[in-house]
Amino acid sequence: MSKAILKTEDLRVEYRSREMGQEVKRALKGLNLAVRPGEVYGFLGPNGAGKTTTMNVLLGFVNATGGDAWLFGVNVREPVARQRIGYLPEQTYYYKFLTAEEILRFYAKIFRIPRNEVEKRIDSVLKLVELEHARKRQIKTYSKGMQQRVGLAQALINNPDLLILDEPTSGLDPIGRMKVREIILRLKNEGKTVFFSSHELGEVETVCDRVAILTQGELKAEGEVSELVRLYQQPNLEQVFLKIIGYHESHDPHHRDRKAA
Amino acid sequence: MNPTTHTIETARLPELPAREERAGTLNNVLAIAGVVIKEMYRRKDFYVLFVLTALVTLLMGSVTFFNQDNIVRYLKELCLFLIWAASLVITITTAARQIPAEREQRTLFPLLAKPVTRNQLVLGKFLGCWLASGISLLLFYVFFGAVAGAKEHQWPIVNYFQAAVLHWFMLGIVCAMTLLGSVVLAAPSSTNTIVLVVTVGILLIGRHLNKVALKLEEPVQSIVYGLYFVLPHLEIFDVRDLIVHNWSAIRWDIWAAGLAYAVTYSAIFLSLACLAFRRKAIN
Amino acid sequence: MRAYLLSLSLLTLVAFSLSTTLEPWFQSWAGSRTQTDNVIQVALGDSRRMFARHFYAKADAYFHKGYYPSVYDSKEGFDEKAITGNEKPHDDEKCEGDFLGKPHDWIDAFSRNFFPSRHVHVGECDAHDHKHDPDHDHAAEAGMEREILPWLRLSAEMDPQRIETYTVASFWLWTKLGKIDEAEQFLREGLRANPGDCEILFGLGSIYYEGWKDISRARNVLELSMVRWREQEGRKTEPNTLLLGQILNQLAKLEREQNNYPRAIEHYTLLKQVSPSKQSIQEWIDYLKTNQPPSKVPLVR
Numbered sequence: 125m126s127k128a129i130l131k132t133e134d135l136r137v138e139y140r141s142r143e144m145g146q147e148v149k150r151a152l153k154g155l156n157l158a159v160r161p162g163e164v165y166g167f168l169g170p171n172g173a174g175k176t177t178t179m180n181v182l183l184g185f186v187n188a189t190g191g192d193a194w195l196f197g198v199n200v201r202e203p204v205a206r207q208r209i210g211y212l213p214e215q216t217y218y219y220k221f222l223t224a225e226e227i228l229r230f231y232a233k234i235f236r237i238p239r240n241e242v243e244k245r246i247d248s249v250l251k252l253v254e255l256e257h258a259r260k261r262q263i264k265t266y267s268k269g270m271q272q273r274v275g276l277a278q279a280l281i282n283n284p285d286l287l288i289l290d291e292p293t294s295g296l297d298p299i300g301r302m303k304v305r306e307i308i309l310r311l312k313n314e315g316k317t318v319f320f321s322s323h324e325l326g327e328v329e330t331v332c333d334r335v336a337i338l339t340q341g342e343l344k345a346e347g348e349v350s351e352l353v354r355l356y357q358q359p360n361l362e363q364v365f366l367k368i369i370g371y372h373e374s375h376d377p378h379h380r381d382r383k384a385a
Numbered sequence: 386m387n388p389t390t391h392t393i394e395t396a397r398l399p400e401l402p403a404r405e406e407r408a409g410t411l412n413n414v415l416a417i418a419g420v421v422i423k424e425m426y427r428r429k430d431f432y433v434l435f436v437l438t439a440l441v442t443l444l445m446g447s448v449t450f451f452n453q454d455n456i457v458r459y460l461k462e463l464c465l466f467l468i469w470a471a472s473l474v475i476t477i478t479t480a481a482r483q484i485p486a487e488r489e490q491r492t493l494f495p496l497l498a499k500p501v502t503r504n505q506l507v508l509g510k511f512l513g514c515w516l517a518s519g520i521s522l523l524l525f526y527v528f529f530g531a532v533a534g535a536k537e538h539q540w541p542i543v544n545y546f547q548a549a550v551l552h553w554f555m556l557g558i559v560c561a562m563t564l565l566g567s568v569v570l571a572a573p574s575s576t577n578t579i580v581l582v583v584t585v586g587i588l589l590i591g592r593h594l595n596k597v598a599l600k601l602e603e604p605v606q607s608i609v610y611g612l613y614f615v616l617p618h619l620e621i622f623d624v625r626d627l628i629v630h631n632w633s634a635i636r637w638d639i640w641a642a643g644l645a646y647a648v649t650y651s652a653i654f655l656s657l658a659c660l661a662f663r664r665k666a667i668n
Numbered sequence: 669m670r671a672y673l674l675s676l677s678l679l680t681l682v683a684f685s686l687s688t689t690l691e692p693w694f695q696s697w698a699g700s701r702t703q704t705d706n707v708i709q710v711a712l713g714d715s716r717r718m719f720a721r722h723f724y725a726k727a728d729a730y731f732h733k734g735y736y737p738s739v740y741d742s743k744e745g746f747d748e749k750a751i752t753g754n755e756k757p758h759d760d761e762k763c764e765g766d767f768l769g770k771p772h773d774w775i776d777a778f779s780r781n782f783f784p785s786r787h788v789h790v791g792e793c794d795a796h797d798h799k800h801d802p803d804h805d806h807a808a809e810a811g812m813e814r815e816i817l818p819w820l821r822l823s824a825e826m827d828p829q830r831i832e833t834y835t836v837a838s839f840w841l842w843t844k845l846g847k848i849d850e851a852e853q854f855l856r857e858g859l860r861a862n863p864g865d866c867e868i869l870f871g872l873g874s875i876y877y878e879g880w881k882d883i884s885r886a887r888n889v890l891e892l893s894m895v896r897w898r899e900q901e902g903r904k905t906e907p908n909t910l911l912l913g914q915i916l917n918q919l920a921k922l923e924r925e926q927n928n929y930p931r932a933i934e935h936y937t938l939l940k941q942v943s944p945s946k947q948s949i950q951e952w953i954d955y956l957k958t959n960q961p962p963s964k965v966p967l968v969r
């Protein structure tokens with residue numbers, strides 16, 4: 125167990141909000157995950173499965189109702205656990221009045237990257253996400269895809285050992301997606317760990333060492349892609365996924381609801 | 386398919402740096418403050434207010450009353466009034482939108498995913514707003530000094546300095562109060578309105594709340610009297626009359642005590658804001 | 669929303685300043701008897717009277733160098749009338765306590781260090797400051813009465829029917845700043861807004877008499893003001909006898925100086941009926957009756 129770079133044990137999260145009355149929403153129901161250093165780990169699940177919630181716990185935005193989570197063997201409640209990670213949130217609109225360069229400089233300052241290294245790092249991450257041409261423009265003039273790239277750049281600014289990416293390819297064009305896949309593979313070759321969620325099963329299949337499939341806050345399957353394909357006797361990951369979440373094309377649309385009830 | 390699987394088992398966990406919290410706090414607070422200041426000077430509001438103030442002051446300055454062209458106090462009064470109004474608007478609107486904007490535009494997530502605590506975030510926002518209001522005040526007071534000096538041919542620098550610094554420290558209290566409001570209340574617009582009303586209310590009748598209390602019925606009387614002792618007396622810092630009428634400077638020990646009073650209240654409001662923000666779920 | 673509010677209030681200010689700039693020009697404009705309401709009247713309606721009151725109070729506060737009671741303070745012992753020039757100069761001991769009284773608590777005591785809290789009048793030096801730099805203070809304070817004028821001007825702008833504005837402003841212009849011309853102009857402006865007002869006529873007569881030394885005009889105007897007083901005040905249940913006394917006193921003095929003793933005696937006799945100090949007036953009457961004028965000067969009518 126000491127080998128896991130990211131680990132959750134019996135993680136449970138319940139949302140209780142005023143709008144929902146007294147009803148309790150159980151977003152995670154005892155999740156156990158272990159991501160090993162150096163692997164690319166795909167975190168899959170239909171909408172509302174609890175992927176973002178898991179990441180929110182890992183980053184300390186949401187306190188777990190039960191169970192625990194660790195990064196680098198340090199409990200996520202400690203801010204220092206986040207020193208060596210890079211995080212790309214789901215959808216973020218970065219400080220509109222700053223330029224890409226300034227945003228990266230700001231985050232670099234928070235990571236206390238030495239002055240002489242900052243510009244070098246900024247140059248390299250901007251080159252990586254191909255935003256060099258727009259580096260001196262304010263973010264409010266960026267397109268959605270460009271903002272997504274700024275997000276990726278800020279996640280990489282501290283040269284993290286573990287990347288937590290929430291749907292990194294959403295909003296990107298096909299070339300952009302390909303670039304992200306390339307970046308993930310490159311990071312892997314540098315020995316980094318990548319933990320990311322995605323709905324693009326094709327791309328998951330090509331880059332991931334292992335995947336986990338989550339539905340309604342419960343882990344349904346975990347393992348290497350080839351293993352899962354073999355186990356579930358399906359032609360590809362997409363079919364495995366559909367089978368696990370219990371979707372059958374021939375069935376009526378209310379099937380899942382009845383099953384859930 | 387996975388040639389690296391075997392090596393994964395043997396790979397070592399990267400070392401985390403040792404904790405250096407104190408130095409890290411200052412570093413983070415300054416970094417966050419820097420963003421606030423950048424934002425202020427890139428937005429147009431501030432320039433609009435400054436130009437309007439200058440325009441109205443100069444326009445009024447060009448009026449002559451009864452062919453007497455060395456009348457200046459009404460102009461000083463007007464200019465200071467505009468400066469006070471503008472500084473309150475700038476400070477409150479800047480402070481009120483900080484944290485809600487971070488939440489709305491979701492920049493809070495990448496920020497808090499970095500080694501930044503929520504307290505550091507609140508402190509950084511406070512420092513940024515306070516410094517930004519200080520920068521704008523400096524500009525306003527330089528303009529004021531130029532206008533008054535040009536008409537009056539005297540430069541009571543000490544008085545201006547005392548007044549401007551008191552004004553700035555008062556804005557510190559307002560800033561902290563606004564941040565607290567922005568954490569507790571949901572919409573920035575309601576924070577704006579409430580803090581503005583409270584601030585102007587204190588400025589107008591804070592000094593007289595004790596006398597007001599005496600005229601009220603009992604349960605209300607105690608409440609108002611309590612408010613008199615609990616609320617920050619912002620009106621103390623309003624020393625416009627001293628500069629308008631060329632009174633002699635405030636005693637320095639008293640002046641320093643005024644600043645200490647402001648620091649105390651700012652600290653109280655900031656602590657409350659930190660506390661409230663720590664309990665807040667942010668997703 | 670805030671931007672709207674702000675620009676609106678700033679625009680109002682611009683309107684003020686514009687109208688004050690344009691007003692004199694309007695007045696001097698050939699045949700300017702324009703009945704069009706000015707911008708402020710249109711914009712503010714009747715609330716402009718409130719502003720006028722505020723500006724008048726502001727002038728008074730300026731007269732006291734910012735040391736002025738608010739609506740929450742008891743105004744007892746505060747010489748509100750001093751700005752009109754009617755009041756005797758106050759003696760310092762009496763005013764030490766002033767309207768502030770003793771500090772109620774530490775907040776009150778502390779905050780008094782931050783605002784003017786000594787009773788002085790503009791143009792006078794602060795007695796407490798004499799020690800360090802008396803010469804400088806005196807020089808700086810000379811002619812500072814002018815500082816109260818803009819507020820009176822604004823007050824008149826807001827509410828042209830407010831009589832005291834004209835009389836007070838002309839008093840300061842004339843007695844302290846030596847601007848007889850401007851004082852007369854302003855009173856005339858007041859007279860245009862309030863035709864035949866006895867108080868303004870009295871002020872105007874005083875300026876002709878003591879300022880321009882134009883005796884015949886002074887006599888005419890003062891006598892007219894007395895007639896108007898009868899028409900305006902005489903019918904009231906509580907007429908302003910103080911003003912009548914002032915008019916009569918001025919007239920009596922004028923006639924006495926012109927050696928027109930019988931007329932002077934007439935005025936003094938009337939004055940005796942309304943004045944509280946009947947004794948000294950009777951002395952004047954007795955004196956004028958027993959003494960002959962130095963030489964018979966023909967009456968200039």
Ligand SMILES: Nc1ncnc2c1ncn2[C@@H]1O[C@H](COP(=O)(O)OP(=O)(O)OP(=O)(O)O)[C@@H](O)[C@H]1O
Nearest residue numbers: 139141149151170171172173174175176177178668
């Ligand atoms: N703040 C909240 N209050 C109440 N319920 C919430 C809150 N945030 C999330 N949920 C619920 O928790 C469940 C998991 O949500 P989560 O955002 O983790 O899903 P997800 O797997 O990221 O989905 P997606 O693929 O759409 O991003 C959902 O049912 C959602 O409605």
Ligand SMILES: [Mg+2]
Nearest residue numbers: 175176177214
């Ligand atoms: Mg999600």
